[in-house]
Amino acid sequence: MHVDIVPVGEVDAVVKREASSALRAIYESQVTVHDARPVPAGSYDSSRDQYRAEEFIDLAKRVGDGEKNIAITPKDLFYHRRNYVFGLAYLGGNGSVISTYRLRTSSDGGFSNRSADDIFSDRVRKEVIHEVGHTLGLEHCDNKRCVMNFSPTVREVDVKEENLCGSCQRDIL
Ligand SMILES: [Zn+2]
Numbered sequence: 001m002h003v004d005i006v007p008v009g010e011v012d013a014v015v016k017r018e019a020s021s022a023l024r025a026i027y028e029s030q031v032t033v034h035d036a037r038p039v040p041a042g043s044y045d046s047s048r049d050q051y052r053a054e055e056f057i058d059l060a061k062r063v064g065d066g067e068k069n070i071a072i073t074p075k076d077l078f079y080h081r082r083n084y085v086f087g088l089a090y091l092g093g094n095g096s097v098i099s100t101y102r103l104r105t106s107s108d109g110g111f112s113n114r115s116a117d118d119i120f121s122d123r124v125r126k127e128v129i130h131e132v133g134h135t136l137g138l139e140h141c142d143n144k145r146c147v148m149n150f151s152p153t154v155r156e157v158d159v160k161e162e163n164l165c166g167s168c169q170r171d172i173l
């Protein structure tokens, strides 16, 4: 599988590196990281001071030419009625997005003794793997340790691992 990463806005080098390495590790993907693109015009909702996630997915699909394409942005994203999303993907599609905006917020409550930078990197890896998992047809998984578990807050993100559980792994084979 080939995954194209499309940075949108100012994405840190460490984020691009972690995302690429996670995709290689979990999906054995080849990864291409494109040059950064500007935030899609019209994606900003001034009443919410947030950006519509769908438009970032559309951009990833326009720019990328991988089997799967993922936009990565520091902008705060929302989708329909959800106050915010860490990421979004359409099941079985070829486009997805993650936002790092809220992945930096708050620590993990001290449940590990990892540094804030390491915790942030782990979250980026898990969210990228999660959204690309949706594009591979995986739905949310009840296993709290599985990367496909639904994680509405960083707390759940921190609890899960970056791996697919056995059942999810079988579902993409
Ligand atoms: Zn999900």
Ligand SMILES: [Zn+2]
Pocket: 141, 142, 143, 146, 147, 148, 149, 164, 165, 166, 167, 168, 169
């Ligand atoms: Zn699973």
